[in-house]
Amino acid sequence: MEQEASPSPPPRQKLSIYPAPDPEILLLDTPSALEAHIGTARRTLTTQYRTAHAEVQSLVSRWIGVENRVENRIKALLPPDERVLPGALYVAIAFLTGSILARRRSFPVRAVFPPVLAGTAAVYYLPKLSANVRAYASDLEDEYTPELARIHETGKAHTAMGWARAVDGTREVREKGKQGVLAAIEQVQGLTGLRIREALGVAKSMEEKAVGIVEEKIEEIEHKAEKRLEELERQVEAAAKERTV
Numbered sequence: 001m002e003q004e005a006s007p008s009p010p011p012r013q014k015l016s017i018y019p020a021p022d023p024e025i026l027l028l029d030t031p032s033a034l035e036a037h038i039g040t041a042r043r044t045l046t047t048q049y050r051t052a053h054a055e056v057q058s059l060v061s062r063w064i065g066v067e068n069r070v071e072n073r074i075k076a077l078l079p080p081d082e083r084v085l086p087g088a089l090y091v092a093i094a095f096l097t098g099s100i101l102a103r104r105r106s107f108p109v110r111a112v113f114p115p116v117l118a119g120t121a122a123v124y125y126l127p128k129l130s131a132n133v134r135a136y137a138s139d140l141e142d143e144y145t146p147e148l149a150r151i152h153e154t155g156k157a158h159t160a161m162g163w164a165r166a167v168d169g170t171r172e173v174r175e176k177g178k179q180g181v182l183a184a185i186e187q188v189q190g191l192t193g194l195r196i197r198e199a200l201g202v203a204k205s206m207e208e209k210a211v212g213i214v215e216e217k218i219e220e221i222e223h224k225a226e227k228r229l230e231e232l233e234r235q236v237e238a239a240a241k242e243r244t245v
Contacts, residue, residue: 076132077132077136078129079132081128082128082129084126086125091118091121091122092118093121094118094120094121098113098115098118099114102114167221170218
């Protein structure tokens, strides 16, 4: 029988002359439940802070925009050729005077009389500024309350027509009064024989001059009233056309 061959020894490995490297150790960071909750809360707070900061910045920007618009509007309302300071003082004095005069009146009178007196003083002492404010208020009224603007314009037209009728009525009353006075003078002359008309010749000439001046003023007022009435009618028609469109 053949003898079994003995196993050969494994080959010998050469040992390295360098030290063996340290084995790499991998550590897994597994957060606890408390750390997870803290991280979620921190991220939520950070998001809320950024949102609030953006809202505050937006609010500040809007406020600055409002300030700029108000400043520009005030500059646009102030006329460059009209001094505001003395007129504003007169308006304030008129308001205080109205408060003093109406202090013993009823509540509606106390509430209405001072602003009315101040507005009248503003129209007199600050005419251009008052006109600019009225125009701006009219623009706001047309933009935000067109129905109220239409009623306002209609009221202006009716007021102008009423003023024209009042002027016509005043002229008629004056003519009737003049005719009545002349008729009375004629009757007195017929009864007494006195020459009152001749005695009143100088007064008559002065009266004619005064009547001429008054008639000129009345004609001027009528002309202005007619122009204003025509302008108001055109504005009402234009507003009606815009609403129709």
